[in-house]
Amino acid sequence: MHAGREGPLLPILHAVQAEFACVDEAAEKAIAKALNLTRAEVHGVVSFYHDFRAEPDPRPTVQICRAEACQARGVEALMPGAEAAAGDRVRLEAVYCLGLCSAGPAARVGDTLHARLDAETLATVIEQA
Amino acid sequence: MSITVRISDDALARACGADELATAFERAGASVERVSSWGMHWLEPLVEIDGIGWGPGTPDRVAEIMAGGAEDLCIGPIAQHPFIAGQQRLTFARAGRTRPLSIDDYAATGGWSGLERARRIGPQAIIEEVTQSGLRGRGGAGFPAGTKWRTVADAPGARKYVVCNADEGDSGTFADRMLIEGDPFQLIEGMAIAALAVGADRGFVYLRSEYPDAIRKLGAALELAAQLIAPFDIELRVGAGAYVCGEETSLLNSLEGKRGEVRAKPPLPAIEGLFGCPTLVNNVLTLAAVPHIVSEGGAELYAALGTGRSRGTMPIQLAGNIRHGGLYETAFGITLRELVCDIGGGTASGQAVKAVQVGGPLGAYIHPDQFDLPFDYEAYAGADALIGHGGVVVFDDTADMGEMARFAFEFCAAESCGKCTPCRIGAVRGAEVIERIRRGERAPGPIELAPQMHNTVKTARGLREQIALLEDLCEVMRDGSLCALGGFTPYPVLSALKHWPQDFAIRALEPSDEL
Numbered sequence A: 001m002h003a004g005r006e007g008p009l010l011p012i013l014h015a016v017q018a019e020f021a022c023v024d025e026a027a028e029k030a031i032a033k034a035l036n037l038t039r040a041e042v043h044g045v046v047s048f049y050h051d052f053r054a055e056p057d058p059r060p061t062v063q064i065c066r067a068e069a070c071q072a073r074g075v076e077a078l079m080p081g082a083e084a085a086a087g088d089r090v091r092l093e094a095v096y097c098l099g100l101c102s103a104g105p106a107a108r109v110g111d112t113l114h115a116r117l118d119a120e121t122l123a124t125v126i127e128q129a
Numbered sequence B: 001m002s003i004t005v006r007i008s009d010d011a012l013a014r015a016c017g018a019d020e021l022a023t024a025f026e027r028a029g030a031s032v033e034r035v036s037s038w039g040m041h042w043l044e045p046l047v048e049i050d051g052i053g054w055g056p057g058t059p060d061r062v063a064e065i066m067a068g069g070a071e072d073l074c075i076g077p078i079a080q081h082p083f084i085a086g087q088q089r090l091t092f093a094r095a096g097r098t099r100p101l102s103i104d105d106y107a108a109t110g111g112w113s114g115l116e117r118a119r120r121i122g123p124q125a126i127i128e129e130v131t132q133s134g135l136r137g138r139g140g141a142g143f144p145a146g147t148k149w150r151t152v153a154d155a156p157g158a159r160k161y162v163v164c165n166a167d168e169g170d171s172g173t174f175a176d177r178m179l180i181e182g183d184p185f186q187l188i189e190g191m192a193i194a195a196l197a198v199g200a201d202r203g204f205v206y207l208r209s210e211y212p213d214a215i216r217k218l219g220a221a222l223e224l225a226a227q228l229i230a231p232f233d234i235e236l237r238v239g240a241g242a243y244v245c246g247e248e249t250s251l252l253n254s255l256e257g258k259r260g261e262v263r264a265k266p267p268l269p270a271i272e273g274l275f276g277c278p279t280l281v282n283n284v285l286t287l288a289a290v291p292h293i294v295s296e297g298g299a300e301l302y303a304a305l306g307t308g309r310s311r312g313t314m315p316i317q318l319a320g321n322i323r324h325g326g327l328y329e330t331a332f333g334i335t336l337r338e339l340v341c342d343i344g345g346g347t348a349s350g351q352a353v354k355a356v357q358v359g360g361p362l363g364a365y366i367h368p369d370q371f372d373l374p375f376d377y378e379a380y381a382g383a384d385a386l387i388g389h390g391g392v393v394v395f396d397d398t399a400d401m402g403e404m405a406r407f408a409f410e411f412c413a414a415e416s417c418g419k420c421t422p423c424r425i426g427a428v429r430g431a432e433v434i435e436r437i438r439r440g441e442r443a444p445g446p447i448e449l450a451p452q453m454h455n456t457v458k459t460a461r462g463l464r465e466q467i468a469l470l471e472d473l474c475e476v477m478r479d480g481s482l483c484a485l486g487g488f489t490p491y492p493v494l495s496a497l498k499h500w501p502q503d504f505a506i507r508a509l510e511p512s513d514e515l
């Protein structure tokens, strides 16, 4: 599917990450072989980008924007409550900007975005993740 | 006949409940059209019936709105709202008015006429008009678009590429996202015109992964428009969460499937870019301005707006702690006071404005005393500030500017591509120095005391010395970094230090240490 593309590595890594929730050593080896690269080259790319993970994480992930505009709208004060709501069950991840900067604090779960969050609505988002 | 209700399907409107609201209107018997966003974000989800607006709408108010009531939410005719009427919308002329993926709506509002004319007048004339319009790159650096197009057109090479930079990583910016989600065909048309001008037959859009709605919509729009732009062909590529990949050479490496490390320039991408071929890299807003410029008389109209060497309009993004946030496209020259205090209505929290960061994470923090600064590339550069991609982030008086300066270093450290030392190491050390200043620490740390560390200072540092160290470090980063990530991080840091020194040294000031 990616064979005819120019510079196919990133689309391949995205597809693997989406399918297996990680790009592990075995996947790196297989990709390296298919693209005639060394595993080190593939690993160098995988480890450069925040979106790819070396190991799967069974927990649901909630991404919370921690960039300047959301800081200006008070996201940092929500973090202790968010961490309490997440506990060990949910993985909280920092992102730097979701493009909702006039309506932060903002969060993303899968492809669903949430804006104008306060302590209560953020806790609900995390509990329902 | 049932009432037609227009509600945006922009990601911000959806994140504020637009889908639930649309369903509620459908249940109540209305027919709902999903359109692009007007850009008045504090009113999203905005409901439009026969040109009249209500916002923000919630499902429990549906019946009232349909009956023409809900006066507390009603803003009257949307197009006459001061926030809209005060703008000069060229790039965002369709915002709020069309269905993003309707190719009929696009054609009915002048779509494709720029491309048709471009095909008639040919590459030379296109480049002349783009040059004449005074359009400069909207991605950050403000490089004259016409000059870049000419360089790519003249570069020898059988294969050339057009690459659209849609990595929009700056906090406080969302104009690329809104353009792609709201008017994707305009970007596609702009890219097709650019391809014609420089002689490219393949194009890429590099779109950040943090924008799921934009990815979906642009993918759909590219399929719908494929025949209209053929033989030119555009492929959508999704980024992978690295801020530095917005830097054009890092972006090209990423497209090639490599680590997103910055390349040394020269060679310029215009001469040796993607896969070593001449490549035109432009921001979404730069390319989306082109269909208007290349339409009949468009270049002159564009050049007639603005001030100094900043011609045309800038889609400014009002963000952060601001009452009326959203997208405000206007001619260059507008002051921050107008933007923040008048149009933006001050802070959302109602507290006083303390600082405004313009131009993303690498832009300076601007003090209210400087609010007469006109929006103009040169004026900002003269004030050690940056227009960048046009993001304006407002902070109220609860903001801790020492913390924002530390965060600037932390962000740089997290996102550094690692290629050059001032940025890779300086960012980490910078955050440490600020922490030390703020903690009021004087004594050298264990690492500095180690015998192997020949050139570290072994005695306690006064506040003044710590600050000198910070300023030194900033100078090294500014002068020694390969790209603007390391090179411009000193701007937010030093501006915060200059205007709000009390936020750095609260617990560290000593009588002997006046700043």
Ligand SMILES: Cc1cc2nc3c(=O)[nH]c(=O)nc-3n(C[C@H](O)[C@H](O)[C@H](O)COP(=O)(O)O)c2cc1C
Pocket: B136, B137, B138, B139, B140, B141, B142, B143, B165, B166, B167, B168, B169, B170, B243, B244, B245, B246, B247, B248, B249, B281, B282, B283, B284, B286, B287, B483, B484, B485
């Ligand atoms: C760290 C860094 C991040 C950047 N991020 C972006 C970005 O997200 N979008 C963008 O268009 N330009 C970005 N730029 C600027 C690009 O390098 C380049 O100047 C721009 O894409 C050229 O297009 P333009 O002339 O149309 O502005 C960034 C630059 C640096 C140094």
Ligand code: SF4
Pocket: B244, B262, B415, B416, B417, B418, B419, B420, B421, B423, B424, B481, B482, B483, B484, B485, B486, B487
């Ligand atoms: S300044 Fe930072 S991001 Fe830019 S090339 Fe150097 S290490 Fe990479």
Ligand code: FES
Pocket: A065, A066, A067, A068, A069, A070, A071, A096, A097, A098, A099, A100, A101, A104, A106, B171, B172, B173
């Ligand atoms: S800064 Fe949080 S969404 Fe942009």
